[in-house]
Amino acid sequence: LERDLSSFVGTESSLVFSSGYLANLGAVTALAGEGDIVVSDALSHASLVDACRLSRARVVVAPHAEPDVVDAALAAGGWRRALVVTDSVFSADGDLAPLRELHDVVRRRGAVLLVDDAHALGVVGRRGQGAAHAAGLVGEPDVVITTTLSKSLGSQGGAVLGSAELVAHLIDAARSFIFDTGLAPVCAATARAALELIVANPDLPAAARQNAVTIAAAVKQLGFETFDPAAAVVPVIIGAADDAVAATALMAEQGIAVGCFRPPSVHPGTSRLRLTARADLSAAQLDDVARALGQVAKRFGHVTS
Ligand SMILES: Cc1ncc(COP(=O)(O)O)c(C=O)c1O
Secondary structure: OHHHHHHHHOOOEEEEEOOHHHHHHHHHHHHOOOOOEEEEEOOOOHHHHHHHHHHOOEEEEEOOOOHHHHHHHHHOOOOOOEEEEEEOEOOOOOOEOOHHHHHHHHHHHOOEEEEEOOOOOOOOOOOOOOHHHHOOOOOOOOEEEEEEOOOOOOOOOEEEEEOHHHHHHHHHHOHHHHOOOOOOHHHHHHHHHHHHHHHHOOOHHHHHHHHHHHHHHHHHHOOOOOOOOOOOEEEEEEEOHHHHHHHHHHHHHOOOOOEEEOOOOOOOOOEEEEEEOOOOOOHHHHHHHHHHHHHHHHHHOOOOO
């Protein structure tokens, strides 16, 4: 699985963890510690947030997608090693981080960029090799990629991808690798089979992205706030947490399984449905999604008819 993952994404090496959460924990804590600085996007995934806290490095939370602020934090100095961490595709909003600009900053300041490609692997880029690959960052010595096996690969587990030197260091230093049982063989086999499907069907990533665009258009037409999807994630902002829970149930009653994001996943007042587009949704199924969202709009949205 490690060979398949690194050959698909294009890195020299990779190391599999028993979850994406633990991959982030292991990578960040192995790359930053006391005397170091970690700069994290304000909307980084909770696993990165927890990893930053556990690292004992000084943590600076930069406003969302603002490379200039990251640059200023690093320019201020006072650190031994510096790590910049961000999701590539943000899990609650579905937008894309400014990866090239962040890498320019990191390169200029002698830092390392960790990109969490969980929502991009298998979805972003012509063949689904992820957002770091699409941004031309694969193979850069100062770039570390993390991912989960639980989204486009439909399995369980996580991985860190990068140089052979990085992986050798993680094997010796990443506590969530050393002190955790390895991934179950069935999960590794499932992820490998899914990866094979993505490699054999290069149209799947674009199909997932196109279906997300179609769903987002329906969401907008119903008057909901959303974001232009960079991958498969489409949020539908509902507002109050109770309403989001009820809206999720209403979608389920209509046969559509969606995530319900509420505090602590998102800020109070921005609770939402988190839809994830599959590549194999038919036109009829996309119509069903729009119809189901229409019912949600009638009950919780701004639609009056
Ligand atoms: C951006 C991001 N990173 C990491 C994770 C954690 O991955 P896992 O569920 O494999 O622990 C998730 C969600 O599951 C995620 O959305």
